[in-house]
Each structure stands twice: as structure tokens, then as C-alpha cells.
Amino acid sequence: MSVPQVRQGEPDDLAAALPRRRTTAHSRDQVPLEREWELGALREAIDAACASVGRVVVLEGAPGLGKTHLLTHATRHAHDQGMVVLRARGGELERQYPFGVALQLFEPYLTTATPRERRRVLAGAAAHAEAALSGRVRLQDASGPPEFPLLHGLHWVAANIAEQRPLMLAVDDAHAADDASMRALLYTAQRSEDLPLLIVVTTRPRQSGGDALATLETHSSVRRQLLPLSAEATATLVRETLPQADDGFSAACWAQTQGNPFFTRELIAELELSQLAPIAANADALADLGPTTIERATAGRLERLAPGAAPLARAVAVLGDDAPLAQAA
Structure with a gap:
């Protein structure tokens, strides 16, 4: 066989x-x-x-x-x-x-x-x-x-x-x-x-x-x-690549990714390229650093859906998750 x-x-x-x-x-x-x-x-x-x-x-x-x-x-x-x-x-x-x-x-x-x-x-x-x-x-x-x-x-x-x-x-x-x-x-x-x-x-x-x-x-x-990773596990993931990351910076990474392992790894990759020091003083910079690759991947998925999916997603992003569907549409 x-x-x-x-x-x-x-x-x-x-x-x-x-x-x-x-x-x-x-x-x-x-x-x-x-x-x-x-x-x-x-x-x-x-x-x-x-x-x-x-x-x-x-x-x-x-x-x-x-x-x-x-x-x-x-x-x-x-x-x-x-x-x-x-x-x-x-x-x-x-x-x-x-x-x-x-x-x-x-x-x-x-x-x-x-x-x-x-x-x-x-x-x-x-x-x-x-x-x-x-x-x-x-x-x-x-x-x-x-x-x-x-x-x-x-x-x-x-x-x-x-x-x-x-x-x-x-x-x-x-x-x-x-x-x-x-x-x-x-x-x-x-x-x-x-x-x-x-x-x-x-x-x-x-x-x-x-x-x-x-x-x-x-x-x-x-x-x-499956549940998202805890703040502690996210910190472990961050420090596997950025061992010098302090507690404040690791906590900011968790806040940015909400414990999503894939998003966390993409964020870490962006951090390596940016050479941003992984310290609490730079935590606010994470919001501006958001992984552009994830944005492109999400846009690609929206394009494969119904024609109105992308405009609807943009509307929800502006109005918030709790916005009524009729209002977002």
C-alpha cells in the first residue's frame, strides 16, 4: 500500500x-x-x-x-x-x-x-x-x-x-x-x-x-x-521576538490586537521593520503602526463578497458596531 x-x-x-x-x-x-x-x-x-x-x-x-x-x-x-x-x-x-x-x-x-x-x-x-x-x-x-x-x-x-x-x-x-x-x-x-x-x-x-x-x-x-489570547499570553508572544519589550508596551500590543494571535504576529513583524523601541513610552505609536498587510487582506475579502459589502463595512467602521443595520446601509 x-x-x-x-x-x-x-x-x-x-x-x-x-x-x-x-x-x-x-x-x-x-x-x-x-x-x-x-x-x-x-x-x-x-x-x-x-x-x-x-x-x-x-x-x-x-x-x-x-x-x-x-x-x-x-x-x-x-x-x-x-x-x-x-x-x-x-x-x-x-x-x-x-x-x-x-x-x-x-x-x-x-x-x-x-x-x-x-x-x-x-x-x-x-x-x-x-x-x-x-x-x-x-x-x-x-x-x-x-x-x-x-x-x-x-x-x-x-x-x-x-x-x-x-x-x-x-x-x-x-x-x-x-x-x-x-x-x-x-x-x-x-x-x-x-x-x-x-x-x-x-x-x-x-x-x-x-x-x-x-x-x-x-x-x-x-x-x-477558540478564545483570544490573554494579556499574559500576548506578552509572551511579543517577547519571543522582542525580548526587551516592557510590560506597558506588551499590554499596548494586547489592546491593539485584542489577543488575536495572527494580528499580534503581524504587528510584531511591523514593529521589527519599524525598529520602534518596545517600551511603554512608545505605546501610543502602535495605533498608527497598524499592520497594513491585514488591511489589504481584509479589503481583498470584502471585494470577493457582494458588491455592497465594502461600503457597508466602511459605514459600520464609522458608525460603530452597535449601529443599526438599516442606518449603516
Whole structure:
């Protein structure tokens, strides 16, 4: 059997929109700060799946709180435990393509599998998904009648893979995944109780995403909403790169970023470039230094939304978060 490599997903779409730059102290190999509970829950879920007790874990949080970082740690640990790890990521620009995320998950595995392993994985009911996963037919719209055989077939593809080795299906940014793939994931989750299978998804708070994602969240074994970092953890993050930062300056960094790890790292990168002394006397300068890369990334996301999204966002920025929607519009 050919063992595929862990498919490393992309970071939050906000981070993905940024240009590559010199990295600060942050590394994907570092253990994320104040995420001990989440890491422990993921390790327990991996152990359970390896013992043929299916699990579903949902990590929820705003952009920049470290969902992708946690998912990467989970996939690496699962791989170290001998699991097959298949990873995909939802995307706003691909959401209209049915089963796109499902293809991301399974297509690379089948491409790298030996002919014998491929025949085994696609045997029985899994054959319903074979033509689609091999690219011989174009997947039809999820509202059409062929959907159930595909859902059933994709479930058995996962079950057949897990029959040989425990399987982890990891979906980043599930709120931006196509609805058909999320229905397939839900279909499998509802039948995974006695399978050596772990499903882990990351998503934003319930403002977007389809009904299947909402149902998957209620079906999860573990559902955790990530919180911003405390002032103490933010100070630790700042001092990893700027060890001379004093308490007043570190507190100002927390006030500027509200404990968002991604925003904090971007601010630190800007501070390195500016060579501003990290002392309390310079705290007021942080407001003027605000990371321009974040502004560009946010503007890019707004441009991909409905035509009125950018003007509405500007109005809310002026009027404040508590302004009535009708007034902002």
C-alpha cells in the first residue's frame, strides 16, 4: 500500500491573502499558547479513533485565532500515531462546485495508491463514487437525484480506507466548503461510531455555512470555540521576538490586537521593520503602526463578497458596531 503524505492545508483565508514575508518567532512547529485544552481533546480523539471509536471534533473561532495551527498539530500527531491523514480546505471561490472538498480529501489518496489498494478501497458500495473520484464523470449538482449514491459511496471509500489503518479526515475552513461535501461528511459522521475514523473540521462562528455543517456541529463529540489570547499570553508572544519589550508596551500590543494571535504576529513583524523601541513610552505609536498587510487582506475579502459589502463595512467602521443595520446601509 502506498501511504500518502499528510496534505498540509493552507492557513486562515485572511492569512493566506497576505504576501510571504520574513517570519517572526511564530512557527507551525511551536505549540500554540493557551490551547492546552484543545490539544488534549484532539489527542484523546485520535486515541479513540485508533481504538475504533469514531469521533467528530469541531473547532470554531474567528479568523486569526489559530484554528489552522491546531489542525496542523492534530494532523501531525495523528500521522505519528499511524493514522492515514487526508486534509482539505474550503474556499469561497470554489464553494459553487459540488463535492469539491470531497475530491480534495480522497483524490490524492487514490492517485498515489497502488492498483491493488485502489481496487480494495473502491470495492463494494464505494464503487458508486469511483467514476467521480477518478475524474471520468463530472459531478452533478448536489440537488440532483444522483446525490445519495455518491454520499453512500464516499462513506464507503472512507470506511474501506479505515479498514486497514485508522483514518483522519481534516477539513479546514468548513464554513466555506461546498454544501455537497459537507453533506457527505455528515453522512459519514453519522455512521462512524464504531469505525477507526476521526473527522476534524475548523469553522467560523455560525454566521455562514449550510445546514449540513450546522448538523455536523451538533453531532460532534467535541465542539470548542477558540478564545483570544490573554494579556499574559500576548506578552509572551511579543517577547519571543522582542525580548526587551516592557510590560506597558506588551499590554499596548494586547489592546491593539485584542489577543488575536495572527494580528499580534503581524504587528510584531511591523514593529521589527519599524525598529520602534518596545517600551511603554512608545505605546501610543502602535495605533498608527497598524499592520497594513491585514488591511489589504481584509479589503481583498470584502471585494470577493457582494458588491455592497465594502461600503457597508466602511459605514459600520464609522458608525460603530452597535449601529443599526438599516442606518449603516
